Amino acid sequence: MIKLSSLPSLPAVRGRYEFDVPLSQSTWFRVGGPAEVIFKPADLEDLCQFLSQKPSNLSCYPLGAGSNVLVADAGLPGCVIRLGRTFATIEQQGNLVILGAGCLDRTVALTTCQWALSGLEFLVGIPGTIGGAIAMNAGAYGHEVKDRLQWVEWVTPQGKVERIAAHALNMTYREGHLPEGVIVTKAAFLCDPKPSPDIQLTLDAFLSEREKSQPIRGRTGGSTFKNPPDGLKAWQLIDQAGCRGLKIGDAQVSEKHCNFLLNLDAASAADLEQLGNTVQKRVYDQTGIMLEWEIIRLG
Numbered sequence: 001m002i003k004l005s006s007l008p009s010l011p012a013v014r015g016r017y018e019f020d021v022p023l024s025q026s027t028w029f030r031v032g033g034p035a036e037v038i039f040k041p042a043d044l045e046d047l048c049q050f051l052s053q054k055p056s057n058l059s060c061y062p063l064g065a066g067s068n069v070l071v072a073d074a075g076l077p078g079c080v081i082r083l084g085r086t087f088a089t090i091e092q093q094g095n096l097v098i099l100g101a102g103c104l105d106r107t108v109a110l111t112t113c114q115w116a117l118s119g120l121e122f123l124v125g126i127p128g129t130i131g132g133a134i135a136m137n138a139g140a141y142g143h144e145v146k147d148r149l150q151w152v153e154w155v156t157p158q159g160k161v162e163r164i165a166a167h168a169l170n171m172t173y174r175e176g177h178l179p180e181g182v183i184v185t186k187a188a189f190l191c192d193p194k195p196s197p198d199i200q201l202t203l204d205a206f207l208s209e210r211e212k213s214q215p216i217r218g219r220t221g222g223s224t225f226k227n228p229p230d231g232l233k234a235w236q237l238i239d240q241a242g243c244r245g246l247k248i249g250d251a252q253v254s255e256k257h258c259n260f261l262l263n264l265d266a267a268s269a270a271d272l273e274q275l276g277n278t279v280q281k282r283v284y285d286q287t288g289i290m291l292e293w294e295i296i297r298l299g
């Protein structure tokens with residue numbers, strides 16, 4: 001357990017602090033020990049003020065919907081920053097869509113469909129936020145964030161707001177390449193006009209494909225490993241290494257999609273990490289390919 005006495009004094013804010021909060025409540029795996037403190041800023045100004053005034057030895061970590069992280073059983077020292085409703089704005093300027101980092105990907109896909117704007121359909125089944133999607137360069141069905149992203153606005157660890165053109169990030173497969181410690185607050189995506197019913201057909205197709213192939217109702221972190229280069233698929237290598245359905249405690253390699261790990265009920269973060277490491281080793285022993293974790297292990 002984290003000792004609260006280790007927490008330096010925090011600046012006065014208009015938002016909310018919560019102390020010693022189990023992160024299992026905020027992650028898709030439903031595992032993870034406590035965050036020493038969670039800060040939910042009231043708005044952008046509050047976030048900037050907090051960052052500029054926080055003690056220099058306080059580490060800060062932004063968390064979106066927690067759908068791509070595995071938090072250690074011992075928890076996370078320092079401050080987890082979570083962006084609430086004031087950071088979930090969706091605005092249209094012609095073919096440009098300006099999104100707050102707290103927007104849910106699904107909401108963005110459904111809203112842009114209503115606005116007859118195409119390009120963000122792939123977000124419909126990704127259970128994260130726009131901040132997380134940018135940090136991870138999230139993608140599905142041949143599309144990824146970097147295809148449509150125009151600019152990103154973030155707050156630096158010193159509390160300064162900056163706007164940067166998307167191409168300057170040099171995003172790559174599942175890597176947003178954000179500078180260390182920045183907190184994305186807003187971003188603009190360029191869409192193409194298209195009739196809503198046509199967009200809806202694509203959304204329906206993506207959702208039904210996902211339903212068929214992924215354990216989307218399970219306690220999972222999505223794809224555990226990145227696909228290796230040269231068109232290889234992580235799930236195929238895992239399957240060929242005999243890991244489909246493999247279990248450690250209540251942690252299991254999904255039978256439905258074997259690049260997904262599941263917390264069946266009472267798995268610990270350690271069980272899930274050990275299972276992932278076992279899969280990685282078995283694939284390596286069989287193929288000489290070292291799969292790279294896509295899920296971010298924290299703490």
Ligand SMILES: Cc1cc2nc3c(=O)[nH]c(=O)nc-3n(C[C@H](O)[C@H](O)[C@H](O)COP(=O)(O)OP(=O)(O)OC[C@H]3O[C@@H](n4cnc5c(N)ncnc54)[C@H](O)[C@@H]3O)c2cc1C
Pocket residue numbers: 028061062063064065066067068069083101125126127128129130131132133134135136137138139140178182183184185214215216220221222223296
């Ligand atoms: C069932 C399931 C299906 C999935 N399918 C896909 C898929 O098809 N494609 C895909 O790419 N991913 C998929 N994922 C993984 C995950 O949903 C994505 O990576 C998503 O973009 C993560 O967003 P999040 O808000 O949950 O981020 P989190 O998991 O909370 O955080 C992920 C990373 O983003 C950083 N981050 C979050 N918010 C911010 C911010 N505001 N500023 C800076 N950094 C930030 C965090 O610090 C962390 O490093 C899936 C996950 C699940 C559980």
